[in-house]
Amino acid sequence: MPVARTDPARLVAFEVLRAVSDQDAYANLELSRLLRERGVSGRDAALATELVGGTLRLQGSYDDILDRLVKGTLQPPVRDALRLGTHQLLSMRVPTHAAVTTTVDLVKEQIGHKPSGLVNAVLRKVAAQDLESWLTDRPRPARTAHPAWVIDALAEALDRPAELDALLAADNERPAVVLVARPGLADVAELGGSALAASPYAVELEGGDPGAVPAVREGRAGVQDAGSQLVALVLARAALEGDDQRWLDVCAGPGGKAALLAAIAAERGAGVLANERQRHRAQLVAQGVRAARAGVLGVVTGDGTRPPWSPGTFDRVLVDAPCSGLGALRRRPESRWRRTAADVEELVPLQVALLDAALDAARPGGVVLYATCSPVVAETAGVVRTVLERRTDAVVEPALDLIGDLEDAESAHLPGALQLWPHRHRTDAMFLSLLRRR
Numbered sequence: 001m002p003v004a005r006t007d008p009a010r011l012v013a014f015e016v017l018r019a020v021s022d023q024d025a026y027a028n029l030e031l032s033r034l035l036r037e038r039g040v041s042g043r044d045a046a047l048a049t050e051l052v053g054g055t056l057r058l059q060g061s062y063d064d065i066l067d068r069l070v071k072g073t074l075q076p077p078v079r080d081a082l083r084l085g086t087h088q089l090l091s092m093r094v095p096t097h098a099a100v101t102t103t104v105d106l107v108k109e110q111i112g113h114k115p116s117g118l119v120n121a122v123l124r125k126v127a128a129q130d131l132e133s134w135l136t137d138r139p140r141p142a143r144t145a146h147p148a149w150v151i152d153a154l155a156e157a158l159d160r161p162a163e164l165d166a167l168l169a170a171d172n173e174r175p176a177v178v179l180v181a182r183p184g185l186a187d188v189a190e191l192g193g194s195a196l197a198a199s200p201y202a203v204e205l206e207g208g209d210p211g212a213v214p215a216v217r218e219g220r221a222g223v224q225d226a227g228s229q230l231v232a233l234v235l236a237r238a239a240l241e242g243d244d245q246r247w248l249d250v251c252a253g254p255g256g257k258a259a260l261l262a263a264i265a266a267e268r269g270a271g272v273l274a275n276e277r278q279r280h281r282a283q284l285v286a287q288g289v290r291a292a293r294a295g296v297l298g299v300v301t302g303d304g305t306r307p308p309w310s311p312g313t314f315d316r317v318l319v320d321a322p323c324s325g326l327g328a329l330r331r332r333p334e335s336r337w338r339r340t341a342a343d344v345e346e347l348v349p350l351q352v353a354l355l356d357a358a359l360d361a362a363r364p365g366g367v368v369l370y371a372t373c374s375p376v377v378a379e380t381a382g383v384v385r386t387v388l389e390r391r392t393d394a395v396v397e398p399a400l401d402l403i404g405d406l407e408d409a410e411s412a413h414l415p416g417a418l419q420l421w422p423h424r425h426r427t428d429a430m431f432l433s434l435l436r437r438r
């Protein structure tokens with residue numbers, strides 16, 4: 001075995017990229033696993049995180065450049081190494097010499113001597129221009145690092161075509177670490193960082209490890225995008241006449257919104273029943289709501305389309321539906337390359353069935369919030385419209401008054417519903433539609 005010369009951050013990043021390419025691994029999960037196993041922390045962990053996230057988000061642009069420089073097919077491990085080197089050269093401030101040498105050494109160690117000459121030569125050519133020059137005049141998918149079908153779906157969802165490039169650029173940025181201070185359990189002031197407009201419980205961290213924040217370790221706070229916090233808030237803020245004790249989260253795993261809802265419910269003497277179809281995700285929910293247990297009615301594993309609960313039982317119901325996730329591309333760096341248009345078509349019938357069942361679960365006068373971390377019209381406004389065409393006992397209620405100062409947040413595809421955008425609101429592109437059971 002050669003003596004490893006590659007630094008731990010680059011080695012971890014390369015292994016994560018290989019697992020994503022070869023085994024369909026989820027980058028975030030694989031990255032945390034390897035960082036933990038190798039004891040990589042602090043600045044090295046931050047470097048590995050940037051290398052993985054940045055390389056994967058911009059993969060389409062880097063491949064466009066590499067394919068112009070290499071004649072013939074690249075072995076997948078060599079391509080991954082070249083992507084990693086290209087990211088350092090074109091998007092990070094790594095000096096050319098360091099980016100090239102570390103990548104060549106990595107290739108020698110992890111793949112073999114043979115391709116190292118090619119990698120050296122290609123990376124020197126990559127370094128000859130900056131990213132902007134490489135991508136000027138390229139077709140939009142290459143220039144913006146988004147598959148063409150994703151661009152089309154986002155363009156259809158966005159009400160202002162002039163903002164499309166700003167949206168695609170926002171998808172390519174490293175997401176800020178945002179924490180939620182769960183009310184009654186933690187205070188925003190104890191989390192450090194700066195407040196965010198989208199949610200009164202949100203704090204954006206400058207950097208560092210959120211796991212080092214005591215309130216996060218104790219489950220009184222958590223990592224949660226401000227748009228996701230708003231989902232729980234809108235449901236909790238909707239006006240209600242009569243009973244307000246029983247709340248339901250139909251698709252609760254892994255539990256971020258259930259934990260916030262439970263904290264709010266506890267303050268009001270209400271409780272949340274958290275349901276999730278997958279057992280291991282239901283276990284994550286149970287762990288996540290521990291600190292807010294005063295606001296938890298229970299955590300159950302079940303299919304929300306064939307629920308065990310009686311109809312008309314709940315005062316407030318959340319359906320945070322399984323979706324394409326095209327509104328959270330910043331956070332799931334590989335997903336844009338893995339998802340297909342067929343996934344959206346497959347999800348729609350399940351989303352319709354879940355919303356239908358959620359309306360059945362609400363009592364007359366009760367509210368249901370349908371949410372997705374996707375702006376795609378078919379799985380947002382399309383789902384709500386389909387359900388409302390079938391039943392006469394539900395109406396969409398305007399939710400704009402429930403979200404404070406956020407501007408330009410009304411959905412262009414369903415009056416009354418909300419559509420957040422990363423480039424406008426600095427949140428994931430969450431869709432929220434509030435419905436009331438008549």
Ligand SMILES: C[S@@+](CC[C@H](N)C(=O)[O-])C[C@H]1O[C@@H](n2cnc3c(N)ncnc32)[C@H](O)[C@@H]1O
Pocket residue numbers: 228250251252253254255256257258275276277278281302303304305320321322323
């Ligand atoms: C978008 S995620 C929910 C995220 C969650 N609300 C949170 O804030 O952490 C959708 C969840 O729905 C679950 N799911 C999918 N089909 C379901 C079904 N038929 N019934 C209940 N849950 C389902 C998935 O396993 C997934 O955990």
